Amino acid sequence: MVGEPQADCLFCKIVAGDVPATLVRESPTTLAFRDINPQAPTHVLVIPKAHHQDAAALAIEAPELAADVLREAGEVAAEEKAESYRIVFNTGSGAGQTVFHAHAHVLGGRGLQWPPG
Ligand code: 5GP
């Protein structure tokens, strides 16, 4: 069923507490935790607790939850005092998506090039 936990999903395991993570924020519907391989001084992942494959699927399947993720991403940036930051949703393996549970990368704390690589 849409949104149900997937046994082979790393981020579902983090939501379940079966894999540890350094939590930054939690809301009733989302988790924010530090990326294990940070690419910037602030590099936090914001995920819906429910399993959705990617950002676009999340927006179709659970639009309010997509809004929750974006709001939490903004709250993370504010807490980290990142006045400029980037929210990235890698979508598809060719774009670098390695975990197929929707997640926002919140990157800040350094200059961010445009266009990104
Ligand atoms: P993607 O490549 O799918 O856009 O992002 C997945 C992110 O998850 C990567 O930036 C990677 O460093 C991070 N990651 C992979 N495994 C773990 C883990 O076990 N814990 C945490 N906190 N982050 C992870």
Ligand code: ZN
């Ligand atoms: Zn999942």
